[in-house]
Amino acid sequence: MNVDWTPEQTAEFYRRRRARNLALGIVLGVLVVLFFGISIVKMVP
Amino acid sequence: MSGAAVPVPEGLIVAAPEGVSFADWRDYLALLKPRVMSLVVFSAACALLTAPGHVQPFIGCVAILCVAIGAGASGALNQWYEADIDALMKRTANRPLPAGRVAPEEALAFGVALAVGSVAVMGLAVNWLAAGILAGSILFYSVVYTVWLKRRTPQNIVIGGAAGAFPPLIGWAAVTGDVTALPWLMFAIIFLWTPPHFWSLALFMEADYAKAGVPMLPVVAGETATRRQILLYTLVLVPVTILPWALGLTGWVYGSVAVATGAIFIARAVAVYRNTATVAAEMGPEKRLFKYSLLHLFLVFAALVADHWIVA
The missing domain is CATH 1.20.120 (Four Helix Bundle (Hemerythrin (Met), subunit A))
Known part of the structure; x- marks a missing residue:
């Protein structure tokens, strides 16, 4: 990335981006479980 | 709420170039106004538990989740529109938008996506009356209160208070299908x-x-x-x-x-x-x-x- 950051700022940027990606992954996992659960509940008479 | 509780060392966070986000995941959580959300969830859950009849427990949890996400979406849209006045108040100056950690267009997209998603899931999984009231409450808070009333009249929170009063209707409708x-x-x-x-x-x-x-x-x-x-x-x-x-x-x-x-x-x-x-x-x-x-x-x-x- 072509930006004028100090090494500390660059490290902080990568740390935050990693944490955001992890959080997004967890949210997507929860959505999978949610839609699976809704499908099962709706299918059971 | 008092804004994001994200520890930011002095000088560490700088203006990121366009398309590059310096936001922490907790900044997105702060956009949802978790404290307001907890009150909304509580009142909806109380109505859901008080309503006569039976709702499948998993579907009941989905209904509460949709109410929480819908309330969060309202909070994000509110913060997107009010970033200018949030920047002027000590209590709100450290929120993600006035502090520059989240871009306005990101907050808007986040709020709209959550609003549409919560209403759609509520309608498909629970019922469309609950989804309709949820959509109405999001629009009421975001448009009627935030855009129309808050900066214009001292009666802002009287009428705007109705937005926070919708959750019991949603919780009840989720169980009974009526109000x-x-x-x-x-x-x-x-x-x-x-x-x-x-x-x-x-x-x-x-x-x-x-x-x-x-x-x-x-x-x-x-x-x-x-x-x-x-x-x-x-x-x-x-x-x-x-x-x-x-x-x-x-x-x-x-x-x-x-x-x-x-x-x-x-x-x-x-x-x-x-x-x-x-x-x-x-x-x-x-x-x-x-x-x-x-x-x-x-x-x-x-x-x-x-x-x-x-x-x-």
Whole structure:
């Protein structure tokens, strides 16, 4: 990335981006479980 | 809420180039206004647990999740629109948008996506009446309160309070598919509770609101008029709180809690009415009423649930 950051700022940027990606992954996992659960509940008479 | 509690070392966060985000995941959580969300979830859950009939437990949890996400979406859209005045107030200056950690277009997209997603899932998984009320509450808070009322009239939180009063209707509709007298009374309780709650806060935060140019009642009409309005709204709120019991919709458990907590509410509102302080440091009664109003709403709604499960 072509930006004028100090090494500390660059490290902080990568740390935050990693944490955001992890959080997004967890949210997507929860959505999978949610839609699976809704499908099962709706299918059971 | 007081903004993101993300520790930011001095000089570490800099303006990122376009398309590069310096946001922490907690900044997105802060956009959802978690404290407001908790109250919304609580009131919706109480209605869901009080409503007659049966809802499949997983579907009940989905309904509450949708209410929470919908409330979060409203919070994000509110913060997107109000970033300019949030930047002027000490209480809100560290929120993700005024602090520059989240870009405005990111916050808007986040809010719209959550709003559409929560309404769609509510409709598909629960029922479309609950989804319709959820959509109405999001639009009411985002458009009617945030865009239309807040900067224009000192009555902003009176009408805007209706937005926070929708969740019991949603919780009830999720179970029964309709809305009857008791959820409307729960709506009325939150609607009438909102002005004393927020005006007591506005009294001791008046300087902040004045600085931001928000026409809250103490800023426009003064402390004396605000204290009188707090007392008047309280004197209407308490009888309405007792109404579910008086009409035979609930039992003695709810009735006794409503009477006892209502009496304390009136006593605290009278203390506020008698106070003549003009500086925040001397506004003890206002701070006590603000804190007590939260406890009052919690106890009244918890009593509704307890009454339903104990008496019924």
